[in-house]
Amino acid sequence: MELSQHIKDHRARLGMSQEQLAEAIFVSRQTISNWETDRTYPDVQSLLLLSNLFEVSVDSLIKGDVEEMKSVITEEAKRMNKLAAVMVVCGAAAVIWAVATALMDLSLPVILVPALVVFIPAAVAAGMVEKIKHDNQLFTYKSIEAFMRGEDPDALCEENQKAGRAWWGKLIVKTLVAMIVGFCCGWGLLSIIQKLVG
Numbered sequence: 344m345e346l347s348q349h350i351k352d353h354r355a356r357l358g359m360s361q362e363q364l365a366e367a368i369f370v371s372r373q374t375i376s377n378w379e380t381d382r383t384y385p386d387v388q389s390l391l392l393l394s395n396l397f398e399v400s401v402d403s404l405i406k407g408d409v410e411e412m413k414s415v416i417t418e419e420a421k422r423m424n425k426l427a428a429v430m431v432v433c434g435a436a437a438v439i440w441a442v443a444t445a446l447m448d449l450s451l452p453v454i455l456v457p458a459l460v461v462f463i464p465a466a467v468a469a470g471m472v473e474k475i476k477h478d479n480q481l482f483t484y485k486s487i488e489a490f491m492r493g494e495d496p497d498a499l500c501e502e503n504q505k506a507g508r509a510w511w512g513k514l515i516v517k518t519l520v521a522m523i524v525g526f527c528c529g530w531g532l533l534s535i536i537q538k539l540v541g
Contacts, residue, residue, distance in 0.1 A: 347381045349404050353397040368392040423475055426468040433465035473514060 354364050361375040368389060377383040385393065394401045437458045444454040
């Protein structure tokens with residue numbers, strides 16, 4: 344992206360080190376390094392501080408990056424759609440396999456091992472979707488919907504930031520609840536099927 348080069352150029356023009364620039368806009372030196380190497384992108388507040396310090400408009404700082412950012416959003420949205428398809432197909436295949444083999448009165452290892460083999464890609468895809476959501480600061484349904492349409496998700500809105508602060512806790516709780524519910528449903532389903540067959 345061009346912003347990284349603009350930051351380097353303006354910093355050099357002012358004769359500032361990364362550390363001095365970091366102090367001037369209240370971030371760490373590592374943050375400046377990440378911006379200059381395209382690892383991360385400044386938030387809106389940092390862009391405003393940079394534009395004031397460099398005495399240039401925000402538009403001139405991010406010129407050329409807007410289209411590239413839209414392209415990145417569109418590609419990530421397509422990737423999320425593909426991962427969602429993997430989750431649905433593999434999850435459904437695991438359920439179908441478990442029910443079908445339980446009806447055939449097979450032993451538990453014969454039922455579980457192939458079901459796990461099919462379920463693991465679904466779980467990995469779900470984890471990858473969560474990482475994309477986290478990396479793009481998508482913590483509300485509204486921001487996720489905008490992202491999936493290839494639009495700016497407005498990741499910095501107060502509602503989204505508030506949801507983001509609770510993201511890790513919610514992820515852990517959701518994972519534990521899903522494991523418990525899945526175990527209970529699987530156990531109950533197997534018990535019902537065994538009673539019907541036996």
